[in-house]
Amino acid sequence: xxxxxxxxxxxxxxxxxxxxxxxxxxxxxxxxxxxxxxxxxxxxxxxxxxxxxxxxxxxxxxxxxxxxxxxxxxxxxxxxxxxxxxxxxxxxxxxxxxxxxxxxxxxxxxxxxxxxxxxxxxxxxxxxxxxxxxxxxxxxxxxxxxxxxxxxxxxxxxxxxxxxxxxxxxxxxxxxxxxxxxxxxxxxxxxxxxxxxxxxxxxxxxxxxxxxxxxxxxxxxxxxxxxxxxxxxxxxxxxxxxxxxxxxxxxxxxxxxxxxxxxxxxxxxxxxxxxxxxxxxxxxxxxxxxxxxxxxxxxxxxxxxxxxxxxxxxxxxxxxxxxxxxxxxxxxxxxxxxxxxxxxxxxxxxxxxxxxxxxxxxx
Amino acid sequence: xxxxxxxxxxxxxxxxxxxxxxxxxxxxxxxxxxxxxxxxxxxxxxxxxxxxxxxxxxxxxxxxxxxxxxxxxxxxxxxxxxxxxxxxxxxxxxxxxxxxxxxxxxxxxxxxxxxxxxxxxxxxxxxxxxxxxxxxxxxxxxxxxxxxxxxxxxxxxxxxxxxxxxxxxxxxxxxxxxxxxxxxxxxxxxxxxxxxxxxxxxxxxxxxxxxxxxxxxxxxxxxxxxxxxxxxxxxxxxxxxxxxxxxxxxxxxxxxxxxxxxxxxxxxxxxxxxxxxxxxxxxxxxxxxxxxxxxxxxxxxxxxxxxxxxxxxxxxxxxxxxxxxxxxxxxxxxxxxxxxxxxxxxxxxxxxxxxxxxxxxxxxxxxxxxxxxxxxxxx
Numbered sequence: 153x154x155x156x157x158x159x160x161x162x163x164x165x166x167x168x169x170x171x172x173x174x175x176x177x178x179x180x181x182x183x184x185x186x187x188x189x190x191x192x193x194x195x196x197x198x199x200x201x202x203x204x205x206x207x208x209x210x211x212x213x214x215x216x217x218x219x220x221x222x223x224x225x226x227x228x229x230x231x232x233x234x235x236x237x238x239x240x241x242x243x244x245x246x247x248x249x250x251x252x253x254x255x256x257x258x259x260x261x262x263x264x265x266x267x268x269x270x271x272x273x274x275x276x277x278x279x280x281x282x283x284x285x286x287x288x289x290x291x292x293x294x295x296x297x298x299x300x301x302x303x304x305x306x307x308x309x310x311x312x313x314x315x316x317x318x319x320x321x322x323x324x325x326x327x328x329x330x331x332x333x334x335x336x337x338x339x340x341x342x343x344x345x346x347x348x349x350x351x352x353x354x355x356x357x358x359x360x361x362x363x364x365x366x367x368x369x370x371x372x373x374x375x376x377x378x379x380x381x382x383x384x385x386x387x388x389x390x391x392x393x394x395x396x397x398x399x400x401x402x403x404x405x406x407x408x409x410x411x412x413x414x415x416x417x418x419x420x421x422x423x424x425x426x427x428x429x430x431x432x433x434x435x436x437x438x439x440x441x442x443x444x445x446x447x448x449x450x451x452x453x454x455x456x457x458x459x460x461x462x463x464x465x466x467x468x469x470x471x472x473x474x475x476x477x478x479x480x481x482x483x484x485x486x487x488x489x490x491x492x493x494x495x496x497x498x499x500x501x502x503x504x505x506x507x508x509x510x511x512x513x514x515x
Numbered sequence: 516x517x518x519x520x521x522x523x524x525x526x527x528x529x530x531x532x533x534x535x536x537x538x539x540x541x542x543x544x545x546x547x548x549x550x551x552x553x554x555x556x557x558x559x560x561x562x563x564x565x566x567x568x569x570x571x572x573x574x575x576x577x578x579x580x581x582x583x584x585x586x587x588x589x590x591x592x593x594x595x596x597x598x599x600x601x602x603x604x605x606x607x608x609x610x611x612x613x614x615x616x617x618x619x620x621x622x623x624x625x626x627x628x629x630x631x632x633x634x635x636x637x638x639x640x641x642x643x644x645x646x647x648x649x650x651x652x653x654x655x656x657x658x659x660x661x662x663x664x665x666x667x668x669x670x671x672x673x674x675x676x677x678x679x680x681x682x683x684x685x686x687x688x689x690x691x692x693x694x695x696x697x698x699x700x701x702x703x704x705x706x707x708x709x710x711x712x713x714x715x716x717x718x719x720x721x722x723x724x725x726x727x728x729x730x731x732x733x734x735x736x737x738x739x740x741x742x743x744x745x746x747x748x749x750x751x752x753x754x755x756x757x758x759x760x761x762x763x764x765x766x767x768x769x770x771x772x773x774x775x776x777x778x779x780x781x782x783x784x785x786x787x788x789x790x791x792x793x794x795x796x797x798x799x800x801x802x803x804x805x806x807x808x809x810x811x812x813x814x815x816x817x818x819x820x821x822x823x824x825x826x827x828x829x830x831x832x833x834x835x836x837x838x839x840x841x842x843x844x845x846x847x848x849x850x851x852x853x854x855x856x857x858x859x860x861x862x863x864x865x866x867x868x869x870x871x872x873x874x875x876x877x878x879x880x881x882x883x884x885x886x887x888x889x890x891x892x893x894x
Contacts, residue, residue, distance in 0.1 A: 194622050344534060355872070367864065
């Protein structure tokens with residue numbers, strides 16, 4: 153007697169159209185009637201937008217040449233951006249000492265890389281950033297052995313980055329103090345912090361910039377002179393602090409009461425509890441929204457053009473008025489937008505990656 | 516009084532004294548500085564003749580009016596812009612947000628691209644681009660582009676036919692009110708009936724019919740009491756019709772597409788925050804796709820969408836102050852002109868702060884009302 157082993161027939165292949173590319177296309181583009189119509193409309197839309205944009209950007213564009221060749225072409229005049237690139241980056245900064253802001257920019261990139269790659273501990277990171285601000289001010293403003301450059305000559309991308317980086321670095325500690333003040337058990341301190349935070353958040357940045365440029369000289373006694381750049385910087389710091397305070401407060405509120413109680417039980421003082429137990433946890437939780445505030449601040453610094461500063465956007469507008477290159481405002485603005493986009497999008501991706509690593513650490 | 520509370524009291528007292536002293540010192544220097552610059556103080560200037568020309572005004576205004584009236588024009592312009600932008604940004608945001616979860620990969624990618632581009636560019640740059648490049652690139656008045664019958668796009672603005680109500684149009688307005696009242700009453704009655712008997716009535720469809728049919732019937736019965744005043748090209752410019760200035764169009768368009776991208780992000784994350792199991796459960800008990808969206812997805816998504824969008828509305832109102840950069844006469848730009856004329860910065864800034872804080876307060880009260888409707892009712 154032979155033992156018959158049941159041999160199952162081999163599996164039939166899946167019906168055609170259930171696998172591979174065809175299935176993917178059907179699932180994602182032609183699932184039902186509505187989806188098919190949307191796909192067709194979307195394709196039409198992309199074609200009608202992308203084709204002219206692509207020709208304007210690349211096919212018909214002038215990359216090398218002067219205003220004359222540009223005026224004859226239908227596309228974008230990237231030669232204009234190329235010829236003015238120093239102006240875009242540094243504004244009216246003296247041309248013979250451009251190595252100074254360039255070096256400051258290089259240092260900024262280096263410090264940012266060190267921070268992003270977490271090469272050093274948090275304590276050294278803070279020191280590095282503070283040193284960066286001092287060195288950058290020295291390199292850009294001069295003095296102490298370098299030829300001084302008045303702040304009226306600062307401009308371009310350099311000014312935008314300076315306003316944003318200094319704004320963030322100062323507003324983080326002030327924001328933390330305001331957030332702690334708002335949660336303080338002393339009624340007066342909490343009231344005053346809340347009033348500053350809500351009052352600042354309630355009004356637009358433009359009015360704060362106006363206040364800083366017009367009112368600040370009124371508040372200061374005679375003899376104290378501050379350049380417009382520094383006055384605006386103070387306004388930006390105040391504005392940003394209020395928003396950062398709210399972000400930090402969110403982090404503080406998410407810390408379990410038990411942490412406070414445990415620290416108290418160990419006999420730590422208020423400042424020890426806050427500095428060693430609560431804040432490190434709270435800040436780690438709000439890193440991603442803090443990066444969000446950095447992005448917002450970077451974009452908001454463009455508002456300084458309202459009082460006539462020539463930041464990156466201001467210089468783009470000014471460059472488009474250059475009599476040699478008239479009529480290329482679109483190119484100037486598109487170039488500015490592209491640079492802003494790369495910086496902001498990069499920062500937001502960095503923020504998202506922080507969120508992910510943070511989540512991995514906690515679980 | 517324990518030692519601890521005495522310590523707390525003393526600390527707060529010292530702190531308050533410090534603050535009061537600082538404010539006092541500021542006031543003294545400010546007063547001296549203002550006197551040195553020959554600047555008046557107080558709100559008396561509001562009744563002086565302004566002499567500021569304003570090209571867009573919803574109320575009667577001429578340069579011979581007072582500063583107070585000019586400021587009022589600015590405040591109304593700010594509020595008007597804010598309302599229009601809130602409506603447009605919400606429409607864009609909902610469309611783009613829903614598109615991102617539509618299930619059609621192409622539409623999703625288009626919407627994602629839109630959101631990622633717009634969110635990562637300064638809003639001021641968007642405004643300047645629309646004003647200086649897009650609108651300036653429109654055809655001149657002579658070659659105006661007729662984008663729909665009697666509607667024209669030109670460098671100098673957008674022209675629409677203006678509706679002119681004739682005698683008897685009041686009846687139609689009355690009918691609209693009546694229709695709204697009827698639809699509210701019907702919705703209440705239907706809800707009562709549902710609570711008592713469990714029968715659901717087609718409330719939305721019925722109300723749409725009520726809202727459309729009653730005014731339309733009255734409109735026809737009253738003999739169509741409405742005319743259109745179309746813009747006509749006479750000489751170098753359009754006469755008649757309704758005109759939107761390029762400044763206003765740029766401001767509204769720029770703010771709407773920028774804030775719309777943020778609202779789209781709220782809508783997307785709100786919809787994705789609804790647990791998948793809820794949708795599957797709803798499908799399992801046989802609810803129709805429409806019903807699932809209406810009764811399961813939307814109420815839960817709105818719980819996260821509304822608070823986030825409240826913040827966006829508040830930012831949007833503040834962003835309307837960017838009007839100054841393209842020359843639209845909002846409150847900030849008119850106030851800025853006043854500061855330039857008479858130097859009374861303190862007073863003007865105080866008015867700005869008061870108006871913005873009031874607007875933001877109103878928005879948060881309204882949105883809290885909406886929010887409380889959708890919060891989980893805890894029993």
